[in-house]
Amino acid sequence: MRVKEIIAWHVRIPLKKPIQHASHTRTETDNVVIRVTLDDGTQGFGEGVPREYVTGETIDSALSLLLQSDLAAQLDDCRDFNWAVGMAERLKLAPIVGDERGCMGNGARCALELALLDAFGKHFHEPVSAVTQRLAPDLFEPKTHVRYSGAITSAKGFKARVSAWKMWVYGFRQVKIKVGIEGQNDVDRLSAIRRRVGRKMDIRIDANEAWTTSNVRDRILELKPFGITSVEQPIPHEASETLAGVRRDVGVPIMLDESLCGEFDAKRAIILSMCDLFNLRLSKCGGFIATLRLAQMAKQAGLGYQLGCQVGESAILSAAGRHFASSVKDIRYLEGSYDSHLVRENLATSNITFGWGGWARALAGPGLGVTVDAVALARVAVRKEVLLG
16 A cells, blocks of 8 residues: 655644743644545544754744655555554655754654554554554553643743642642743742642643753752652753753752754763653654654663653644553653643544543544544645645
8 A cells, every 4th residue: 555645734723822931932833734645545644843942943944844855765555554664664854954963854754754654554454552562562551541741831920829729620640830931930939839739749840941051950959849850951952961960969850852852862861861851742753653762762771751742732643642652651741632721723523632630541543543624724724735646
């Protein structure tokens, strides 16, 4: 079975509320959606979320990269799902000048890979989660349900207290708090939040590169008494080599995010002892398969990992994340499936948003296990490009 057609869209989806952190404030999301059609008419969809401040990608650069890549020469006549998975892992996009870290095409690659896995998964009646069993049996652990964590972004004062109450009332066991936002007092915020969620709530913080090498130790130590279990990307990527010393000095686990976008970053982090945890995000890391490989690297190095998400993911990426979460063991924290809480157009005919307590069912498939709403996709489409066919 061969690929007959590949189409890419730039979609712009309004968010239900502004999302602010130290690096960016967002009221809408610009994503890449790809549809792969096989010879028999089977269609598969994938999604990527290019973010210039994370991987150096933009919507324009992602679409341009896809158009420049020789896709037809790399697409096999796949005899079974294993063949399709191997083809997806071998897929290469056009080289990018100056991309020393090898991550500036990750959003585009993620969208294409997921579309291929979705299409061939549907054709061969296999869920995307089966990829874990085939490529990473050392990580494979099927689950019927997974549990997501909550998040408190820019809320302060009364809103922060209300957000904390919501986390507690909704039954979350873990919550991530954005810190380092200009004009906010993190000590006061964490104090108020901790009082309302109780001592049993697992609290971690994400600074989104807001601190500097000169103040990062003080910032972490003043928040350490609130029982934080990890600190995500406390300083800019350019200074991340200093995190080995920070880890020793503060005694709080450090998680890499903007400094962990691919194999190059992972090897560097392991060699230099820069962190305790990887934040794995499918779009940022180049797709389902590449993210699996990074989880394997972390496991072999004795590091932990969480499955994160990009702000503004639609149900397509949420479904891919669900397949990852329900098939990979030892995920420390799980983020994603905020769909109906965040995006105004979910792009799917079904709602897979997590429920009470952050619980959500595994998706059985085949493929991603969701059906894309063509009408909704047309409503948010800004640009369309034919990549093949």
